[in-house]
Amino acid sequence: MEQSVNALPVRYRTQPTESGHRIGIATLNSERSLNALSLAMVQSLTEQLTAWATDSQIVCVWLDGAGDKAFCAGGDIRAIYEDAKAHPGEVSTAVTEFFTQEYRLDHLIHRYAKPLIVWGSGIVMGGGLGLMAGASHRLVTDTSRIAMPEISIGLFPDVGGTWFLNRMPGHCGRFLALTGYGMNGADARYVGLADHYVASHRREGLLGALSALGWHGSARTDHDLLSSYLRGIEESDIAALPASRLHRDQGEIDQLMGGDSLATVAEALASLESEQTWLLRARDSFAAGSPITAQLIWHQLSAGAELSLEQVFRQELVWAVRCAQRGDFIEGVRALLIDKDRQPQWQYVTLAAVPDGLLDQLHSSPFAVDPLADLKEH
Secondary structure, three states: OOOOHHHOOEEEEEEEOOOOOEEEEEEEOOHHHOOOEOHHHHHHHHHHHHHHHOOOOEEEEEEEEOOOOEEEOOEOHHHHHHHHHHOOOOOOHHHHHHHHHHHHHHHHHHOOOOOEEEEEOOEEEOHHHHHHHOOOEEEEOOOOEEEOOHHHOOOOOOOOHHHHHOOOOOOHHHHHHHHOOOEOHHHHHHOOOOOEEOOHHHHHHHHHHHOOOOOOOOHHHHHHHHHHHHHHHHHHHHHHOOOOHHHHOHHHHHHHHOOOOHHHHHHHHHOOOOOOHHHHHHHHHHHHOOHHHHHHHHHHHHHOOOOOHHHHHHHHHHHHHHHHHHOOHHHHHHHHHHOOOOOOOOOOOOOOOOOHHHHHHHHOOOOOOOOOOOOOOO
């Protein structure tokens, strides 16, 4: 019996071009869950992107999400939660498998040779940002809402966050990681997570217009061709782009986040008084977040600045499975997504109470053989 298109984790089609080539189009297909990234989606995307990478007819890949509300609101946290909860204190095989395959997919996108467009309209969080961050042409719109809010669920900004957060202006990366601040499209462009702004109503028209580009079949030439075309679109739409708060208030963010210890930054945030409600929300999100996660984030950004992309994914895999095993992940997901009481009972009430021994465990690999040891350095 043929599987319904509506039941497929990712929908695929190819679109012919006037040059005789084709564009591969992949659509995350779980509109009800805001296209939360499941293991089935990860496996399907990895297989299809790998096939398209070696298909000479495919000159460009387009990745979007079903519906208008979200590209991808994150990983399928509920499934990971259920398995971690069923194996308390253990390194869960299912949790390890999900993060291993997710990071492999993210790495594939970072190293993809052909132009790969991500339509980052609507909500883009967590695992969705992992898909978007490594794409060659990342589009944001007037509806883009982008965040890494892992401090609220006892995880950490993974999916390559160690890589891209450390490459942002000033202390923006530290601010985003510790507060979970939700960026708009202009913010994302400012910090290097987006390449072009396009009005949200353009999706179907833009897809059609791509068919008329003079694709060459040479990845480098086609990259330049696509970039030039998107810059032209952006010039006509840019006036409608809302302002970037991160850009406007970079000085204040750097002052808040510029301390040489987490305790200093926490004190600066706690004493923050401002008429800007978005800064106060960021302050409160940090205060309500997991102290274990905050400590891990501080180490993540401090120790990870010099890591290669491949080393980043290997280290993040260690942290991810350890957070599910020993961190606040189970309790954070329970409070936010399962019981929805928004009253997490973190293991430790304050940052200072988190023991060094626990942090040492989070940093130590549980693997006899690194599951990502074969990722190839660029």
